[in-house]
Amino acid sequence: MTVLNRIAGQLTFGIIALLWGNLAFAQGNYPKHVILTWNQEPSRSQSVTWRTDSLALAPLAQLALADDTPMNPDLKSVIPRVLQLKDVQNREYYYYSVTFEDLLPGQTYRYRVGDEQGEWTGWNHFSTPDKGNEPYSFLYLGDIQNDILNWGTRAMRAAYAKAPHAGFMLFAGDCVNDGHDAGQWNDWFRSLGHIPEVMPIVPVTGNHEYDDLPGSEESTLSLFWNAQFELPQNGPKGLEESVFYVDYQSMRLVVLNTMMALNSEEDLKIQTDWLESVLKDNPQKWTVVSYHHPLFSARDGNHGDYPELRASWQPVFEKYKTDLVLQGHDHMYGRGSRQYQTINVPQGQAGPVYLVSVAGPKMYGIVPERRWMDRLGLNTQFYQQITIDGGKLEFRTYTVMGELYDSFDLVKQENSYNRFLEHISSDSHPENLFPGGAYNRKNAK
Incomplete structure (x- = not known):
């Protein structure tokens, strides 16, 4: 090889190394996991969080009122709060959070x-x-948990395609299977695609958001939870960002943490007292509560009955006329409106309506003798759209193939319970079950 050839080769290698280094730096600093959430009043603020693999030199968020032109000199710039995080494999990530105010x-x-x-x-x-009386809607999905990219993707994106202008998307726990696993959260964000960049997300903690850290026998909330979700701090001390409420137009949305409530009688009482306080002092027309473990269960798997939650929370829901209770965990669809402890509700009306749903591929069956739901769906991925227009709430459940599977309305009545209008019942519409009409996988044909 001549001297000139050697020099040319060294220059080429140097250029490639420089380009590769710049590319790697750029990839490490490109914002990932961009997600809209709220930690203050939604009508006056918007939080956004993102992540990079290496520390950004001058991180910034910029905001302006949108219009049709690509130019706008009235930019507001906000310097984010920066958090360095190491996962269980000692990999470093950098999280950035801002809240646009006023x-x-x-x-x-x-x-x-x-x-x-x-x-x-x-x-x-x-x-x-x-802030007025304009109609609004939001989306509700049950557990994703397993095989997120393969199967969770279509549920999330079908929901968004059905209602791209919904106010937010709520996940009722078990977004992933292992809360401390960075790869599973990567899959969750990849499945969502651009959705969390344009539609706020309301996440609820499930049992799989809790996991053991290496060297510990105690389950703790996902390392990534507080880093990647900017959520309200109005919950009980020590449970901020997993127990909270959000006032969205005419609705108060209350989020509870059943993993901690089931941890001890003390933790359950703390949340119950807080729940009563935020429902007692509630100026909103509509009240929706969401948490993971359901009050009623017919599932054929383990860990399906939680009488301590029923005893503590159901009387509070009934006392303050909660409208909807959105749950997960049982990996099926169920809707019931006749489960009462402390109230008597006339026919054609409803107290709290309890929902369970599933969006991922893991499916349980039921024990028929323990059936509590009026409408049941098994072995099917679902999503739900809830629309509120003044004194009327419309609840619609769809399969991922777009079939309208359940449909009912609640209508506010002065000094009474909601009028309940059921548009789809299991008497008139077949239920989705396991093959052969089985109520569980074991008996499927």
Whole structure:
């Protein structure tokens, strides 16, 4: 090899190494896991969190009122809070969080996040809810948990395709199978795609968001939970960001943590007392509560009955006329409106309506003798759209193939319980069961 050839080869190698290094740096600093959540009033604020694999030199978030032009000099820039996190395999991540404040209700904003000395996301839009009586909707999904990319993806994206302008998407726990596993959260974000960049997410803790850390026998909340979700701090001390409430237009949405409630009588009482306080002092027309482990269960798997939750929470729901209770855990669909402890509700009306749903591929059956639900769905992936228009709430359940599987309305009545209008019943519409009409996988043909 001549001297010139050697020099040319060294120059080529150096250029490739430089380009590769720059590419690796850029990939490490490109914002990932961008997600909208709330930690303050939705009509006046919007939180956003993102992650990089290496520390951004000058992280920043920018915001402006959206319009049709690509130019807008009135940019608001916010420097994020930065958190360094190491996972169980000692890999480092950097999380950035900002909350845009003093926003106007009923407006559409554009925003981007990134690094002034590196890469930015594209401009995305979000809309603040109106303070008036405009109709609004939101999406509710049960457990994703397993095989997230293969099967969870279609449920999340089918829900978004059905209602792309919904106010938010709620997950009723078990987003992943192992709460401390970075790869599973990567799959969850990949499955969501661009959805959390334009639609706020309300996550609920499930039992699989808790896991043991290496060297410990005590389950703890996912390392990633507080880092990647900016959530309200209005819950009981020590349970902030897993127990909270959000007032969204005419609805108070209350989120509870059943893993901690089932941990001890003391933890259960703390949440019960807090629940009573936020329902007693509730100015909203509609009340929706969400948590993971259901009050009623007919599932044929383990860990399906929680009488301590029923004894503590059901009387509170009934006392303050909670409208909907959105649950997960049982890996099936169930809807019931005749489960009462302390009240008598006339025919054609409803107290709290209890829902269980599943969005992922893991499916349980039921023990028929323990059936509590009026409408049942097995071996099927579902998502739900809830629409509120003044004094009327419309609840619609769809399969991932777009079939309307369940449908009912609640109508507010002065000094009485909600009028209950059932549009699909199991008497008139066949139920999805396991092959051969079986109620569990074991007896499927």
